[in-house]
Amino acid sequence: MELIDKTIHELHRMLIGGEVTSVALTRAFLQRIAETDNRINAFITVCEEQALKDSEAADRLIAEGKADLLTGIPVALKDIFLTAGVRTTCASKILDTFIAPYDGTAVARLKERGAVIVGKLNMDEFAMGSSNENSAFGPVKNPWDTSTVPGGSSGGSAASVAARQAVATLGTDTGGSIRQPASHCGVVGLKPTYGRVSRYGVIAYASSLDQVGPISRDVEDCAILLQAIAGYDPADSTSVDTPVPDYRAGIKDGVKGLKIGLPKEYFIEGLDPEVKAAMEAAIETYRGLGAEFVDVSLPHTDYAVASYYLIATAEASSNLARYDGVRFGVRVDQGRGLIDMFEQTRAAGFGDEVKRRIMLGTYALSSGYYDAYYLKAQKVRTLIRQDFLEAFQAVDVLLTPVAPTPAFGLGEKVSDPLQMYLSDIFTIPVNLAGTCAMSLPCGFSSAGLPIGLQLIGKPFAEQTLLRVGYAFEQATEWHRKKADL
């Protein structure tokens, strides 16, 4: 097995054992990026010089015996995270020239632990999309089949892990944006409970839904990364001040006697038969491990996508108002006055999907429509959350597919936004409920594309998710498969 195929916990042992240096490791990944990224397009910015400098510093820490689990490990970040002194674009033309003046909290926490940031990853512009085709820097390709999409919006974050361009990455998940690409790329992705990880220094799409989370090769790496970034942050008023447990403690405790719920609304007609078969196989695996299955219902599931597209776009229409060409980023000024400058800057700077969502959201908040759209969507959101809390009275976790189909072809759904929106039908309710969920590889389609399994946990029960995911991973080989590039 090559260096680049290894996990954080494996590489950590090699680093402190002196079998490899962080510099060598970082070089290996930088070389892999250079060799493969013309086919994948996962990176917007590669931080070669800084990464090598940081890896030298990491090697010194390791030599001094001060290594953390992440010290010297090459990671990469979705280009939505502000990174001091490094271009941060959110895959938008409007931020093409924006050099972040400060580090976001999650980034600072990774740096404190000595992680080596090798670059900034491609994504759907402002995290709006499910296929990574809405990027000003071109689409990301799925490493398993470069004619298919990697999913979105954290497409670069998932594809780069699958393509062995980074050991692990950070993404954000507003409506499935970590889990769906992780599923399509055959890697592990976790969306923590809202408030578990600080949003400070993360470019906002929909503030009440956005959540930072890890994408990695396996469940244990996911736990390590979450450990590093989770926890209260006084700079984010919505981060929650509850203790962060040791996420690796008890991870191997198994699922004997665990109650797993199967929400009937998630196993519908029209679910891709191969996805369905993979779910059934996964259920059998868990049964074999001693888990019990319970049928549950989440009755308001049908309204989730519509509610999501009202709430998320409403918040986005306001969050994206600051991109006006006045203080940073791109400005288009034809000398025809202020309003013209605002309009031309935004017209030139934003892509089609971003404009579509700004318009949708502006409409939903407009006087006379607010009650019918935004307010009603918020009420539905409360009902959806209650659905989950009620289901969790009877079960420990829920098991569902991540997406109705494996990765679809590039360009296949671009002209049909509604079809595109439906690819997040199983992930969006979790964001509305504000709870946590994880995507795990659980099989392949006949076309050789990965299929993902979603585990949904109670609020702040990430530890349970990790344990349940780990048990599955130990019993299966799916996470060891490698895309042939």
Place this chain on the structure above:
Amino acid sequence: MGSSKYEVVIGLEVHVQLTTQTKIFCGCSTRFGSAPNSQTCPVCLGLPGALPVLNRKVVEYAIRTGLATHCAIAPRSVFARKNYFYPDLPKGYQISQFELPICEHGHLEIETEDGGPKTIGITRIHMEEDAGKLLHGEGPEAGSSSFVDLNRACTPLLEIVSEPDMRSSDEAIAYLKKLHQIVMYLGVCDGNLEEGSFRCDANVSIRPWGQKEFGTRAELKNINSFRFIKQAIDYEVERQADILDDGGKVVQETRLFDSVTGMTRSMRGKEEAHDYRYFPDPDLVPLVVSPEWVEQVRQELPELPEAKVARFIREFGIPRYDAEVLSADRAMAEYYDATVARHGNGKLCANWVMGEVQRRLNEDGVAISDSPVTPELLAALLGRIDDNTISGKIAKTVFEEMWRSGDAPDKIIEEKGLKQVTDTGAIEQIIDEVIAANLDQVEEYRGGKDKVFGFFVGQVMKASKGKANPAAVNEMLKKKLQG
């Protein structure tokens, strides 16, 4: 004058800039007058990824103001985004409160022109952030360029919205002055109208007497002195009356007051009114204010003007007029209180504080808190009048010297030899000399011209360099002149 046919209806929206050390959603300083953009950070610059964190001091100030204006303090209030584009508004929205403000249902009592009290309702008080400032035609590329200074962005404001309860510009001014006095007393605002620390928008409408429904209102903006507010309202009332008299209709609009012409002019009509698309700010959790917190702020409230006036009348026996003058300003009232506490004679202290002290403060442009004559020193000086060491007149001389040097009165009296002459022998000698030198006037007095007595007192005091005890002089002079 067409306006007498109509009843005037006025509601006021006052923006009070709070005197907290730091801004409402970040740790930047709120100091006025620093170099442009020197007091900014990612939060108040509205940089991507930056998030607001509420300054608890602002909440405390809002509760203080709410309690002082008899508002109910909401146990749960919500910050909302007010969306609009302008270059001085970095995020493209202002964080304010909309549906659930922190204070509601308050009132203030004012005195009307006829002297009667009147209650003006306060609809709500909410917290919000200020915008930055645009600088036009300044700096290196002056001319066609504008510049943005975001030092003021994110500084804390309270918006205090009244009910449409005022019926004249005088009532509006009385309400504003009362509110101004209260926020100054509370220490939540520096009260500076010209620097924009206390800003007022007025909603003005008129209706025929007896009509129940309100007329169409105009919102007057940009008024930065009490005088201009009165001027703007009066102008607006006449303008609307002229329109109605001519059979026209007042249109709902926002009008700007021009202090040069004294007129208001249309800024934007109802059709151009912004749809601010308010919605709860998802970056800030709902604000929960516990009853304990409210109680604590209530306990710490200073004594307010109305209570002070009542106490001054009750405890110090001074007239209402004096009590109101002395309570107009919190520092003045505290100065007076401290002086009476040491001296005891409320009326004498009131006369001195309102007289000599106020006069010298005005002359030197000094704040009463910086007065070189402290309440302790003033009380000591007044004590020397009481014990006949000096006369009231000499006391004024001593006060001048105290003001100049900051010295204690006893030191000055001693050094300058200003101690009053009460020795009857010495006074008698002076009186004899004065009588001998003015025999003509003695004749006049004895002939019944009483007024001449004052002349003799003056002469004697002058000869004693003011040190003779005036009571003793009066008594002895009377005897001697009567022969």
